[in-house]
Amino acid sequence: xxxxxxxxxxxxxxxxxxxxxxxxxxxxxxxxxxxxxxxxxxxxxxxxxxxxxxxxxxxxxxxxxxxxxxxxxxxxxxxxxxxxxxxxxxxxxxxxxxxxxxxxxxxxxxxxxxxxxxxxxxxxxxxx
Amino acid sequence: xxxxxxxxxxxxxxxxxxxxxxxxxxxxxxxxxxxxxxxxxxxxxxxxxxxxxxxxxxxxxxxxxxxxxxxxxxxxxxxxxxxxxxxxxxxxxxxxxxxxxxxxxxxxxxxxxxxxxxxxxxxxxxxxxxxxxxxxxxxxxxxxxxxxxxxxxxxxxxxxxxxxxxxxxxxxxxxxxxxxxxxxxxxxxxxxxxxxxxxxxxxxxxxxxxxxxxxxxxxxxxxxxxxxxxxxxxxxxxxxxxxxxxxxxxxxxxxxxxxxxxxxxxxxxxxxxxxxxxxxxxxxxxxxxxxxxxxxxxxxxxxxxxxxxxxxxxxxxxxxxxxxxxxxxxxxxxxxxxxxxxxxxxxxxxxxxxxxxxxxxxxxxxxxxxxxxxxxxxxxxxxxx
Numbered sequence: 001x002x003x004x005x006x007x008x009x010x011x012x013x014x015x016x017x018x019x020x021x022x023x024x025x026x027x028x029x030x031x032x033x034x035x036x037x038x039x040x041x042x043x044x045x046x047x048x049x050x051x052x053x054x055x056x057x058x059x060x061x062x063x064x065x066x067x068x069x070x071x072x073x074x075x076x077x078x079x080x081x082x083x084x085x086x087x088x089x090x091x092x093x094x095x096x097x098x099x100x101x102x103x104x105x106x107x108x109x110x111x112x113x114x115x116x117x118x119x120x121x122x123x124x125x126x127x128x
Numbered sequence: 129x130x131x132x133x134x135x136x137x138x139x140x141x142x143x144x145x146x147x148x149x150x151x152x153x154x155x156x157x158x159x160x161x162x163x164x165x166x167x168x169x170x171x172x173x174x175x176x177x178x179x180x181x182x183x184x185x186x187x188x189x190x191x192x193x194x195x196x197x198x199x200x201x202x203x204x205x206x207x208x209x210x211x212x213x214x215x216x217x218x219x220x221x222x223x224x225x226x227x228x229x230x231x232x233x234x235x236x237x238x239x240x241x242x243x244x245x246x247x248x249x250x251x252x253x254x255x256x257x258x259x260x261x262x263x264x265x266x267x268x269x270x271x272x273x274x275x276x277x278x279x280x281x282x283x284x285x286x287x288x289x290x291x292x293x294x295x296x297x298x299x300x301x302x303x304x305x306x307x308x309x310x311x312x313x314x315x316x317x318x319x320x321x322x323x324x325x326x327x328x329x330x331x332x333x334x335x336x337x338x339x340x341x342x343x344x345x346x347x348x349x350x351x352x353x354x355x356x357x358x359x360x361x362x363x364x365x366x367x368x369x370x371x372x373x374x375x376x377x378x379x380x381x382x383x384x385x386x387x388x389x390x391x392x393x394x395x396x397x398x399x400x401x402x403x404x405x406x407x408x409x410x411x412x413x414x415x416x417x418x419x420x421x422x423x424x425x426x427x428x429x430x431x432x433x434x435x436x437x438x439x440x441x442x443x444x445x446x447x448x449x450x451x452x453x454x455x456x457x458x459x460x461x462x463x464x465x466x467x468x469x470x471x472x473x474x475x476x477x478x479x480x481x482x483x484x485x486x487x488x489x490x491x492x493x494x495x496x497x498x499x500x501x502x503x504x505x506x507x508x509x510x511x512x513x
């Protein structure tokens with residue numbers, strides 16, 4: 001298991017996200033609420049800079065008793081939307097909301113001594 | 129010529145006499161429409177479908193406006209025998225343009241009168257002649273009431289929705305009462321388009337076509353694409369997962385095109401259709417079927433084989449003749465597809481339709497035995513639905 005330093009946690013908290021180089025690969029690190037996420041900064045759709053996209057709560061829908069469609073914002077799921085075409089990925093899993101077969105690599109993130117690190121190991125590699 | 133009855137034909141028509149439809153209507157529509165129906169509701173067209181006698185128009189049974197109901201029945205059975213059809217679904221093509229009618233109560237009265245006429249004078253489950261009540265978009269509650277009223281008749285195999293000029297398109301939640309009624313009675317919905325005037329009146333940017341070859345080439349297709357898009361993204365299959373939906377009259381090649389196209393749009397704009405839990409094509413693969421006519425005929429058979437592969441055609445496609453219309457398909461269009469096994473052809477010609485339409489409300493019908501026998505004698509047993 002190897003770790004790559006991203007920077008100070010308070011800087012990431014303030015910025016919301018940062019894109020860093022991890023062993024030659026561009027990786028976006030996000031701070032949302034109390035959580036930290038890291039995703040490969042390359043959209044599997046057409047190669048766009050995914051981690052430059054906005055982070056929003058997922059829009060969901062349910063049916064009411066008349067089977068009419070009621071849309072709502074799901075505050076338990078944050079997505080990053082690729083700025084090229086809007087394709088949404090779950091920050092926790094890297095899975096595209098529109099198609100479970102489409103996913104971007106995610107990395108574990110740890111905080112040590114006030115600094116954020118991206119974890120690079122074999123298990124993360126297998127996710128690709 | 130009589131061929132073994134090995135086919136369930138999911139789309140056929142006859143040039144029915146609707147001048148007498150007023151007899152089935154209640155007042156005030158009985159007196160308001162008496163004697164004027166045929167002229168008023170026949171589709172207008174920018175060309176002669178029979179190409180100035182190049183195509184044999186006697187296939188339309190001559191001037192059926194003068195035929196009595198018994199004679200109409202005889203011609204239907206002659207056509208079934210000529211094509212090898214064991215059971216046929218009669219779609220009332222003179223109602224294909226009902227969506228363009230602006231008078232709400234008249235549309236409701238016409239639909240009710242037509243299904244009563246069909247059930248009284250034409251349809252007969254025992255002889256494999258089935259009908260579909262047409263529900264227009266104008267009044268969903270009245271449509272649901274009509275379905276409830278006629279659904280117990282064994283000659284009703286489904287419910288027909290016309291895809292031309294529906295406001296709003298059929299995916300809208302305002303049509304929930306119609307879909308609920310279909311599910312309540314185990315009836316599929318059959319989406320049937322219309323032809324030449326779809327694009328002359330349904331979409332302004334196509335006004336001005338100069339010939340039927342232009343309007344008819346894409347009229348049905350665009351209507352079906354509009355309704356399929358609406359039904360997918362508004363989640364009809366999620367609101368009513370038991371509902372089976374059959375699209376007719378636009379051939380097969382648009383099916384995988386729409387699957388891939390809607391999938392790509394969903395990838396980019398999922399937040400606008402958040403009810404969907406899978407890519408659109410997955411709903412197509414589970415809830416939708418497609419009539420084969422007018423089937424495309426690429427010279428390289430691998431092109432059509434690819435269509436069957438992409439759209440799960442062996443399970444999703446149902447043979448439709450559209451007989452006797454000018455662009456009807458003979459069963460040879462499926463027989464000649466060499467990449468289909470005999471088992472595949474049994475599915476497309478009969479088995480898939482047996483699983484979709486409601487044929488056994490009145491118990492097992494004689495035509496079902498004839499259908500099984502026709503396949504057994506050709507070495508391909510076909511279980512009943």
